[in-house]
Amino acid sequence: MTLALATTKPGGPEIFASLQGEGPSMGRPSLFLRLSRCNLACHWCDTAYTWRFTGDNRPHRDGLSFAREANQLVLEETEVIDRLLAFPQDRLVVTGGEPLLQAPALARVLAALKAARPTLHVEIETNGTVTPPPTIDELIDQYNVSPKLSHSGNPADLALIPERLAAWAQSPRAFFKFVVATPADCEEVATLAATYGIPGDRLFVMPEGTDSETLRTREKWLSATALDHGWRMTDRLHIHLYGDTRGT
Numbered sequence: 001m002t003l004a005l006a007t008t009k010p011g012g013p014e015i016f017a018s019l020q021g022e023g024p025s026m027g028r029p030s031l032f033l034r035l036s037r038c039n040l041a042c043h044w045c046d047t048a049y050t051w052r053f054t055g056d057n058r059p060h061r062d063g064l065s066f067a068r069e070a071n072q073l074v075l076e077e078t079e080v081i082d083r084l085l086a087f088p089q090d091r092l093v094v095t096g097g098e099p100l101l102q103a104p105a106l107a108r109v110l111a112a113l114k115a116a117r118p119t120l121h122v123e124i125e126t127n128g129t130v131t132p133p134p135t136i137d138e139l140i141d142q143y144n145v146s147p148k149l150s151h152s153g154n155p156a157d158l159a160l161i162p163e164r165l166a167a168w169a170q171s172p173r174a175f176f177k178f179v180v181a182t183p184a185d186c187e188e189v190a191t192l193a194a195t196y197g198i199p200g201d202r203l204f205v206m207p208e209g210t211d212s213e214t215l216r217t218r219e220k221w222l223s224a225t226a227l228d229h230g231w232r233m234t235d236r237l238h239i240h241l242y243g244d245t246r247g248t
């Protein structure tokens with residue numbers, strides 16, 4: 001049984017150790033597993049190589065995009081488990097693409113990892129559109145949920161699933177992380193927060209950007225907006241440290 005992973009530039013599986021760069025665990029030493037494929041197609045996605053065919057910027061094949069072969073590596077689950085257990089970190093961040101699209105295989109991998117290392121803390125980076133099946137939900141300690149606003153270019157009926165947003169808002173394990181580029185994006189965040197009752201303590205705003213200058217410029221006004229609304233703000237530490245580089 002297999003799992004489809006993203007690849008680093010030399011073509012290896014995208015499994016790496018780094019500081020968690022975003023959200024509530026920012027700065028924590030972590031192990032990253034990046035899976036391939038997505039069900040959305042954000043204009044500004046910094047990992048479009050996990051899902052985009054050359055020249056194609058739309059969801060397709062019934063809403064599920066696949067990476068070009070060169071950017072995807074299909075590994076046996078046992079190999080993924082072995083590679084992850086070779087690292088010492090006690091915190092795993094699973095991301096993508098959209099990692100919950102491979103929930104059954106991922107659940108088997110996480111179950112084996114937690115059996116071998118019971119103290120492992122598992123975070124999932126998700127766009128929030130997919131309901132985690134119970135088999136995987138019981139293995140996930142923290143969800144970093146990043147619902148996509150209109151500037152992402154996704155149709156709202158694909159990106160914002162009301163039942164899902166309501167469920168994440170109720171879950172103490174779910175932290176929202178909204179990517180914003182303009183003050184108008186923050187108006188959308190405020191509307192979603194009010195509609196679904198998202199507590200400020202579990203709501204992060206994060207500047208859109210893949211270079212330090214853009215992030216810093218946007219954080220100037222975004223920090224004031226966060227303060228006004230009682231939201232949290234997160235930087236993108238990995239961009240400052242390593243740039244927009246695969247496997248960091």
Ligand SMILES: C[S@@+](CC[C@H](N)C(=O)[O-])C[C@H]1O[C@@H](n2cnc3c(N)ncnc32)[C@H](O)[C@@H]1O
Nearest residue numbers: 044045046047096097098125126127146208209
């Ligand atoms: C690449 S996504 C993978 C996980 C999942 N598909 C999602 O969107 O949450 C990981 C995180 O990066 C964020 N992200 C992607 N491109 C970005 C950009 N250009 N600027 C800021 N954040 C970005 C996403 O919103 C998400 O929080």
Ligand SMILES: Nc1nc2[nH]cc(C(=O)O)c2c(=O)[nH]1
Nearest residue numbers: 018019020021095125238248
């Ligand atoms: N260091 C680091 N932190 C991250 N937090 C979320 C990431 C992601 O791409 O999902 C990410 C990433 O790619 N690198």
Ligand code: SF4
Nearest residue numbers: 038041042045097127
């Ligand atoms: S949902 Fe996540 S992986 Fe998919 S296109 Fe958007 S940012 Fe990229």
Ligand SMILES: [Mg+2]
Nearest residue numbers: 046047095238
């Ligand atoms: Mg990233």
